[in-house]
Amino acid sequence: MIFIAVRFTARPEHADTWLDLVADFTRATREEPGNLFFDWSRSVDDPHQYVLLEAFADAEAGAAHVASAHFKAGLETMAGAIAATPEIINVEVPQQGWGAMAELAR
Numbered sequence: 001m002i003f004i005a006v007r008f009t010a011r012p013e014h015a016d017t018w019l020d021l022v023a024d025f026t027r028a029t030r031e032e033p034g035n036l037f038f039d040w041s042r043s044v045d046d047p048h049q050y051v052l053l054e055a056f057a058d059a060e061a062g063a064a065h066v067a068s069a070h071f072k073a074g075l076e077t078m079a080g081a082i083a084a085t086p087e088i089i090n091v092e093v094p095q096q097g098w099g100a101m102a103e104l105a106r
Contacts, residue, residue, distance in 0.1 A: 001036060001055050001056065001057060001058070001092070001093050001094075001095060001096050001097070002055060002056045002057075002058065002059060002061070002062040002090070002091075002092055003053075003054075003055050003089075003090075003091050003092075003093050004052075004053075004054045004055070004056075004062075004088065004089065004090045004091075005051065005052070005053050005054075005088070005089040006051070006052045006054075006086050006087070006088045006089075007049060007050075007051050007052075007086060007087040007088075008049065008050045008051075008052065008078065008082055008086045009046070009048050009049050009082060009083045009084045009086075010048050010049070010050065010081055010082060010083060011048075011081055011082065011083045012048060012083075014081040015047055015048045018040075018042075018050050018081070019040060019050075021077060021078070021081055022040070022074065022077065022078065024070065024073070024074075025070055025071075025073065025074030025077065025078075026038060026040065028068070028070035028074075029054070029065065029068075029070065029071075029074075032056075032061070032064065032065055032068070033061070034056045034057040034058065034060070034061020034062070034064060034065070035054070035055075035056055035057075035061065035065070036055040036056060036057060036096065036097050037053065037054065037055050037097070037098075038052070038053075038054045039052070039053045039054070040052055041053075048083065055097065057096065059092070
């Protein structure tokens with residue numbers, strides 16, 4: 001699985017509407033056959049910052065995502081709404097999706 005975490009800092013005027021701004025991109029990505037999850041969260045420490053956690057089944061699914069029209073459109077939309085260059089972690093991991101946390105297993 002390809003696991004990606006991206007931290008976006010929105011311009012103040014876009015912070016409260018960020019999820020609406022990226023709604024089409026989010027919906028289209030979640031519909032991709034190789035997408036395992038695509039989840040946004042807002043920082044509790046910085047109201048201008050959003051974190052995107054996403055995963056794709058394999059490198060081919062990740063490449064298809066980056067080559068898609070909605071990816072290009074999403075980047076164009078976000079480019080006008082960010083205050084800084086996003087930070088990213090992109091790694092391949094040997095599992096598919098979320099696993100159970102052993103320390104709190106029930």
